[in-house]
Amino acid sequence: MQTNEDVIFSARLQENISHLKERYADCFDVVFHDFSCGQTPAVIVYFMGLTDSDMINRYILEPTLKQLSEDGGITLGDFCKCLPVSSYTMIQTMDQAVMEIGDGNVVLLMDGEERAISLYLAKWEQRSITEPEAESVVRGPREGFIETLMVNVSMIRRKLKSPDLKMKSIRIGRFSQTEVVVAFVSGIIESSLVTEIESRLSRINIDGILESGMIEELIEDNPYSPFPQLQSTERPDVVAANLLEGRAAILVEGTPIALIAPATIFTFLQSPEDHYQRYYIGTAIRWLRYFFAFIALIGPSFYVAIVTYHQEMIPTTLLLNMTKSREQIPFPALVEALLMEITFEALREAGVRLPKQIGSAVSIVGALVIGQAAIAAGLVSSPMVMVVAITGIASFLIPHFAFGITVRLLRFPMMLLAGFLGFFGLMMGITLILTHLFALRSFGVPYVTLSTVSNLSQLKDILVRVPTWKMNTRPRIGVWNRYRQGANQRPGPGRGGRRR
């Protein structure tokens, strides 16, 4: 398509139509409808199913036939003025026409005109707004993005009504021509970040974008890193909150998952609910999450290292019980751990892919496999079942799936290191991961922001979750529009009435 030279409309309708028909050869779902506008022959072109045919009848054909039938030669400009359609654009070239038709708009061509109009009558079946399933909260908005870009955009616009909320649209994909919107709040965001995102997006030259994950892989900083470098969310409130902190969102037509850039490691360990619950609870749960994220990474490897190399570190009574339970186990602890962890991952994957009705069967079988039956069969020891179960729970505490699955994956090399080299290997693995994390950047922002923090106020939404009335400054991302709220927001009786 791109290779064809763009053609400007000619004044002869027949020529334009034949050109369009040539491009839409073998497309049964395209409709060329001839009619006459007064004395002037006209054609509307649209896709069946993408366009509301009822509206075409009522707002294009009906008024044309009724009112304009007596008049003589009419121009396209006059025609538009008397059409009861709220928005339209003038188009000059064939490529523009093809794009508009592809979007579900109705393109109207008229004899004697070197241009056409595109009427916005696109309408197709879409899913209704439902609760986001991957990021559910107890307290917080219940709506999630859907597959239609315009609906998603409207959800954000409903939360941030200021004209400072900017949305820039780019089309990506040679065949898919997917519409991608970059949203940001001017005045908060550093403008170079927008430029960077736009330039990275414009570099993409690919057949089609089917999901935002493809965009994520094409614009991230370090393509070899196992860690996600853009936050993905299906919650409009998360997008709005991030826009207000000076980040940019990338919304993609056809997927309910939006991307947020830049991301740090802490964005993946935070849940939107941290900010909706009371701050004590938010802080406590956040710490719980940090702790269990660590367990999810090193839990089994720590156990393997301690059992095969560092027996003196186990409390005596526990060691005696472990010796007893390991007495009948034929495998080394490392093999035992790998066996159980791989089984656990397989069960988890089976549970995700299966239809819901069969899911319960998997969980029953899973309870047998990772449980008493495995111990009774003499395959694994009971402490190992415990460790695997705790690690499994721990990895589910990570609120973002993309990050959780990374941690789950890194667990396996860690287990191998611990199994071959003990704590030395474990420390080697942790050092490697930390080195990588501290070197990683997301759109120029360090992935682990702790390393660059010179003042404590940057940690107020990382180590703890300070009360909203204390969160006066925004997190620092590049150039910094510092204050997010007026000073002295602390509530209390007598406040507000008197000015201080």
Added chain:
Amino acid sequence: MKSARLAAAFLLFTIIPLVTGCWDRTEVNDLALIMGAGMDAAPNGKVELSVQVYTPNQTSMSSDSEMTSSGNEGDMVIVKSAVGTDLADAAQRLQEEMPRKVFWGHSEVFIVGEELAKRGIMDQVDFLFRHPQPREHAYFFISKGRAKSILSINTRMERDSAETLRELTVLAGGMGVTLKDLGGMLAGRSKAIIVPLIGKKEESGQSNAYPYINGAAVLMKGKMAGQYQGEVKRYVQIIRNELESTTVTFPVQESKDDEGGIMSVRLIKCHTKLIPLIRRNQWSVMIRIEGEASVLQNETHVNVMLPQEMPRLEQQLNKEIESKMKETFRQIQDETGADVFGTADAFWHKYPARWTKEQVRWDEIFPEISVYAHSGVHIISPGFSGKTFK
């Protein structure tokens, strides 16, 4: 090309650790976990090492080793011993008889038999410090009789006799000496060691025997020089500032026409300090104790609820403590000449120059030191009951 090299590097890194074929892992079920060890004197100057080994399954019993089963069914400890020219040699012989790797890391007690203690412990203890596995937090004891007989006791209340001994030391007044403490004492200025002495008590036959802390053994230059039980041991601990709380019973003289009675108090938060003094070549030490006490048992007519009675009671209590402390100090001075109170350290602190000059003579100086005592214990509580029943 680049990716091929990357793949080669990856393969190299993953294969190298595997092709070496050495994997020095030790699974927990390949370990012979030693719960406690005992050292006894053997004929011809040899040493007998006895170890209490945990065996998780009942099937592996050898006929020659004594076997004791503890409370839980299935669990047991067996006692194995080997004789060697020294401890390391005996340990090696023990390993040769064992199908699993001997692991010292969980041995919580080390017991030296009385006979070996009299011969000298210095040489054998060296093994425990030099070997990487034994913990410095393991407790050290000297047993009356053979250490092996203590290890072989079948205890009812705890997992095994080693665990029983460990629990005993944890309790107040138990006087726990860890390997670390022992090392400190061995390297200390006074060259005197005090460790708990354990014995075996039999209630009704072998089946109901249990180990207990019998007293304290005093060692001079690594050789056992004396043993002290009961009140002497308690006052040694008070002077060493090891006891925070203990019970003191003292006679109360009431008015002249009354015969008086006995009162017991519980000392709490007591703190002892040695104050050394050298005056005209006369070395002396003042034992000063401060603390609080509450009445535990009152067998006199004194109403302990009355504040005005307190000075009189305190005076008599302090008199008792002072005389007992002096008595104890002198007894140890006379009988063993071992400075187990840390007097040497106190003199070194206060008179470093003098100490350096005289330290070689310390063994002669210590028995000549004159001792004074001052007790400043206050009775702060009459106990739970306010009534006087007499």
